[in-house]
Amino acid sequence: MSTSVWIIIGVLVYSAFILYHGMKSFKETSKSSESFFSADRGVNPFVLLATTAISVFSALAFYGVPAAIYRDGIGYFSNTGGMIAGLLFVVIGYRLWILGREYGFVTPVDYLRARYNSEGYGLLVSIVLILFIIPYVAMQLIAIGDATALTTGGMLPYIVAVAIATVVVSFHIIGGGMKSVAWMDAFHFMLGIGTLIILVTYLTLTYFPDGGLAQAVAKIKADPELAGVLSFPGPNGTYNWKGSLSNVLTGAVATVVWPHIFMRTYIAANKETFRTMSWSLPLAYVFVYFFIVVIGAILAPAILGAGVDNTDSIVSVLSTQYAPPFISFISLLCLFAFGVSTADSLLLSASAIGSRDIYVRHAYELKGKNADSKKVVYFGRVLLLFLMVLTLVVVTLKPAYIVDYAYSLSSPFFAQILPATVGGLFWKRGTKEGAYAGTIFGLFITTLFTFFIAPPYGFSPLVWALLVNVIAYVGVSFVTKPSAEAVNKYIVRVDSIINAGTEMNSAVDSTLSSLNRKPAGN
Template identity: 50%
Template sequence: MNMYAVLCIAFCGVYGIFMVVQGLANYRKTSGSTETFYNADRGVSTFMLVCSTAVSVFSGLAFYGWPSSSYKLGVGYISGMGAFCVGLEFCVIGYRLWLLGKEYGFTTPIDFLRSRYYSEGYGVFCAVLMVAMIVPYVALQLITIGDGMNVSTKGFAPYMLVVLFACAIICFHVFGGGMKAVAWMDTFNFILGVGTLWVLVVVLVVRNFDGGMVAVFNALKDDPVSYANLGAPGATGYFNIAGVINQALTASVATIVWPHIYSRCYIAKSKKNFEVMAWGLPIGYLMVFSGLILIGTYIAPALLGSGFTQADSIVPYLATNFAPPIISSVAMLCLFAFAISTGESMLLSGTAMVTKDLFIRHRFLLKGKDVDEKKAVRWTRYVVIIMMIAMLIIVWFRPAAIVDYAYKLSSPYFGMVMPATIGGLFWKKGTKQGAWAGTISGCIVVTIGTFFITSLPLGLSAFSWGLIVNAVLYIVVSLATKCPDEIVDKYITRVENYISAGTDVNVIVGNTILASTFRPEQLAAK
């Protein structure tokens, strides 16, 4: 076993043990309340929220995908950053969701969608849609870790053993600490991941080029393909308007409605969180994206040329072959940090929807039965184990169809609730009929455009066309139907009054949907 493999296994092992201990240390603190387990008592600080949100977007697939894709397709791939849109979304959309969460006790994306559109059926549909994407997506994070460790250590770390280890880390961490443990560890992972990434960038440049980035540019400019990928005349790939739109929508703008990011709109400590997120999150995105794209568009072509056949593993390859063992080992830890942060955040969001929005709500709450908080947390922990077993089955068999649909459809399907979310927060005429029509039609368009039609009009992706059809039908059908006045008052007018009057959010706390004089499910039953 070589020194790199020893260091890589040792670092990841220590990291995993640390995560398990940190998660289980919070077991007692999170056992008595779903508010604590799901939302960290709505008390996550500004710095933690920025770090947790940023690193949760950057999965193991980003660690592999962004450098390899920018290497093959060009610098236009950085359009996926869309950082300023994300910051604005949290400042505007996230803040309104936070106010509603404080007033009505919202925990999951389904809480808002079901209540705003006064439809239990729509809530169930959205929950099933999201959970169906979460399970294989988290499984992909495990596959990424297993493959990365196995390839990087040249077979010394068996694929399935690494996967089982990563699965145990995620499971015990979420099982024990809930959102409190996840948010804390995300902050650590963000610092670790960003620091490691930039150390790798600096080492690759300093160690292999005499003259810094000028020498890097001089090494690649004579290669027509690499030079074109920098944006020179004749550039290919994503360096075009349609490509920029497609990538920005998929990888950044729509992330506000990914279930684990959506839920983060509820956990902030105060209004200040969202003011800082407006500029802090773009900086966080920039710190990660710029490093990954720099590797893909400059450093990798300068070292390998434009015809490298193992582009999908370009970062581990560069770290293993062009950096010292200690740096290569820490770079592998960066993959762990990205993949595990996204995996456990997705898992927590999925278990919350399965337990709270499906099992508890339809088995107890809608039948007028009370639910003990300790039992609710215990049931959630059972679901964590069940979902991890389902993910392990996918990882074990690696069915091509499931892996393919998870990668291609996860973000687009999550994004299909975006028109309903934005319309539900700002448009008083938005109705449940409009939400149903838009969401279902959008999913159909995405599915057809992904698997059955290879070339779509204007060069836009299936996701882009799905959003367009979704939004149009949402508006048209909503205009043809009527939203109840009570719904408009509860979810739009009251929030607008709070914002315009500058009302302190503490006057809102204490009200919940169940204590409200008007319950959306009662209207839906009429």
């Protein structure tokens, strides 16, 4: 049999393994929405590190980032500066984890709705997050489909590969929820790191045996068409300080308030987990990105030369045409690992928001009725299938570069909950009216500068939207009255727990959680 056939068999076996891993927990996770959406809040430090890191990386890191660096230069690496804001995951995440244990929060909407005592604001955030999860999930499927078709020489067509990835992602989540997602992410994290090391090592030793990466860099500098890749702001001038600022902010937003990362702040087993994350998460980001940047900035231009037409395919080309079949196969699995891990995490977030914060909240809780936990999980699973259909529409249209799905759509819109999130955790003056004003103005500016007119002075829509959002949030909060109850519950109470070094016991957790789920007024 040909190499492509063996690769196809390997992909199918790997897909079956992922499906089995998810579906074996189907009955267990059907009993409790807490188990399905938050893994019973018992994830250990290594698994939390792995699931958080690989969910941030996604197929964008393995597939899109090297292409963007090859296309626009080393300045694109600036987004890793934002990822070092993984420290913010610890600072913000620890406070959210305490609130999650005290009040039963599972989603970003849980916290924001309760902090600002507003059902309307919670509904607004729910719609925005679900709507812009779809293009980012689509990016994962597009990357998997493109790479699979290229790696197998078209024997496994794009649309078939996308269909396989869709089935794998959907039923892996439907079966095991957050437990399956988090533990599979740990395996994928190790697979991804190992693959990057093997690919970079092989290409370097094979094509630059005399001087390694130094030899590759010398070759790039000697070619005028390639030299711009290693310069700042790059061959297209895209990543000057203004473009880099946007990239840094995007990376920071992605590591803190993207919905699937936000939800991971609730699932840690204990506070010691966050101490481990404070050094391990930024280190993981920088370590993995080192190999990704080497591929995009050094190996790809030195081996492929200038003028690659489909830049999004450079990793697939390097791993199939310039490496042996085994490396081609594990590189494809690495892409599956990165893409599937992020897709299932985001879809699980959308499912949790749609089922808990829209359906259950408005159909049951606000009417004074209790929702059976099994029904919540059932509705979440049905919603997952519906969301996958919507995602496939975007995949079929395939309207932009892969990185555009993340940085021109999803990230700027997700970012508009950042000021209200941070302000709600640390600033006692933050008000419901301020949260509304900041988020709505931020969404308006993002929409305006993304779809209708070019943003002024060379700054991205994300920069302008966050600036306007913060000004509106702070300004309106200063002229409106904050809720003393909210300040005591969500800031003073958390400060006292942190300063005292204590945690709530499970009985009190349960009581406060049930009280918190009662209907709240606008």
